[in-house]
Amino acid sequence: MTETPPDDPLVEVLLSSIVTRQNSPQQLIKLKEKDGPRTFPIVIGVPEAAEMRRVVKQVETERPMTHELLVAAVEALGGRLERVDIVDLRNHTFFARLVLSKDGGEEQVVVDARPSDAIALALRAGATLSVAQSVLEEARIDVSEDELEEGVEDESDDAEDGDAESNGGSDDDAEDDDA
Numbered sequence: 001m002t003e004t005p006p007d008d009p010l011v012e013v014l015l016s017s018i019v020t021r022q023n024s025p026q027q028l029i030k031l032k033e034k035d036g037p038r039t040f041p042i043v044i045g046v047p048e049a050a051e052m053r054r055v056v057k058q059v060e061t062e063r064p065m066t067h068e069l070l071v072a073a074v075e076a077l078g079g080r081l082e083r084v085d086i087v088d089l090r091n092h093t094f095f096a097r098l099v100l101s102k103d104g105g106e107e108q109v110v111v112d113a114r115p116s117d118a119i120a121l122a123l124r125a126g127a128t129l130s131v132a133q134s135v136l137e138e139a140r141i142d143v144s145e146d147e148l149e150e151g152v153e154d155e156s157d158d159a160e161d162g163d164a165e166s167n168g169g170s171d172d173d174a175e176d177d178d179a
Helices: 046-056 066-076 115-125 133-139
Strands: 010-021 026-033 039-045 079-090 093-102 107-113 128-132 153-157
Touching (some): 010 046, 039 115, 093 115
Parallel strands (some): 079 128
Antiparallel strands (some): 010 026, 010 128, 026 039
16 A cells, blocks of 8 residues: 655645657646645546546436446445545655545545546546645646636647647556546
8 A cells, every 4th residue: 555654745636737758658637736726637548538528518317327336336335435535646656545534534444546547437437636745846847827727728729649648647657548
């Protein structure tokens, strides 16, 4: 389990954009500090980007998709996803954890997760997203005032493969998206 050091505070972040890259297995999201200008990208897979887009655009599916199913299963067992913490960045790979509560919030359970899955689950469950201060400082990119508008941008980019990783880390360098 990847642990955030006790002296490394968590900073709440919001999903600020989803960048779709056609003909690429790598998609890009940007997370932005809730009460500040710092932002950072994460390279994710197509299924997780599609789920995030469904949640943001409030698209209903005929049957529950994987992330919706997992949230429903946790809730059916009396649990709740409280928050997602992105706690580490090593070798361009982010590490996250799900913080679940059970028994009406009296007990917490922490589970390791890939950030792409964790963020998709948080969006689906309405849970808080946080990042360790040290991770935010290491992964951040400069933000212009134009990019600080409220809401989630949904961008489509037809650029050549590989450009998405220029400033961002991945949540899993060897991700296998076969279902």
